[in-house]
Amino acid sequence: MLSLFFYLPTYAQERLRITTGEWPPYVSEKLEGQGLMVQLAREAFAVSGIQMDLSFFPWSRAENLSRMGDRDGTIAYSHTAERQKYYNYSDAIYRGTYALFHLKDTTLNWKQLSDLKNIRIAATRGFGGMGNAFLEAEKKWELDVLRLTSSEQCFSMLLNKRVQAVPIDLEAGYALLRAYFGEKAILFTHSSHYLNQPTYHLVISKKNKRGPEIIRKFNEGLAHLHKSGRYTEIVKFWYRQPIYKNALPASYLQQRLQQPIID
Numbered sequence: 001m002l003s004l005f006f007y008l009p010t011y012a013q014e015r016l017r018i019t020t021g022e023w024p025p026y027v028s029e030k031l032e033g034q035g036l037m038v039q040l041a042r043e044a045f046a047v048s049g050i051q052m053d054l055s056f057f058p059w060s061r062a063e064n065l066s067r068m069g070d071r072d073g074t075i076a077y078s079h080t081a082e083r084q085k086y087y088n089y090s091d092a093i094y095r096g097t098y099a100l101f102h103l104k105d106t107t108l109n110w111k112q113l114s115d116l117k118n119i120r121i122a123a124t125r126g127f128g129g130m131g132n133a134f135l136e137a138e139k140k141w142e143l144d145v146l147r148l149t150s151s152e153q154c155f156s157m158l159l160n161k162r163v164q165a166v167p168i169d170l171e172a173g174y175a176l177l178r179a180y181f182g183e184k185a186i187l188f189t190h191s192s193h194y195l196n197q198p199t200y201h202l203v204i205s206k207k208n209k210r211g212p213e214i215i216r217k218f219n220e221g222l223a224h225l226h227k228s229g230r231y232t233e234i235v236k237f238w239y240r241q242p243i244y245k246n247a248l249p250a251s252y253l254q255q256r257l258q259q260p261i262i263d
Contacts, residue, residue, distance in 0.1 A: 047221035092199035131196035
């Protein structure tokens with residue numbers, strides 16, 4: 001059986017200070033191993049003899065610390081037009097799926113963003129994985145989006161029917177619902193039409209002169225994980241853990257196991 005624990009180099013040639021936020025099952029202080037993407041990132045760095053010292057902060061502070069150069073980088077960030085002004089991106093660590101969550105006792109049928117113009121949406125402040133088309137429509141007031149401090153606030157408003165939908169990554173969404181509401185999580189579901197399938201990355205501030213070299217080493221380590229089969233082993237291991245099995249629909253996990261995790 002694959003061990004949750006990853007290998008580290010016998011001695012670290014280099015140590016990097018990396019930030020992130022709480023977003024299970026991908027990154028979490030509360031999980032043994034700290035989450036799927038944390039393990040992938042640690043092992044990718046370890047291939048190049050680099051130790052990743054990870055610190056958790058509220059997402060806005062995690063971003064500010066790396067953006068200003070007070071930390072070396074941040075993990076688990078998707079591409080947005082705004083972030084690309086300030087960050088260099090690694091190769092993809094993982095591909096997610098953004099969907100609109102809603103209550104099971106309501107219907108949410110849509111095919112294009114214009115279908116959502118009369119839908120009240122709550123989204124977490126600073127999150128952009130729903131894609132640039134969504135963000136642009138939000139900016140132009142073509143969508144009715146209320147930005148809140150946390151995903152818990154968004155889901156609470158949905159539960160109380162003060163909003164009609166919450167856009168969030170499927171895997172994070174179901175894990176968070178289980179953590180926030182326990183058995184009441186069964187009251188929620190997601191629309192079958194997806195908003196976006198973003199990739200998540202290590203990002204390094206363009207102010208960091210070592211940034212290109214850090215990205216190069218990380219990408220080399222990530223490529224090694226793919227080539228060796230270790231990447232797939234890690235992901236499938238996490239899919240068998242309670243954070244996944246007890247929260248996500250079995251049909252979704254089965255689909256993920258049958259498809260390429262990263263194209």
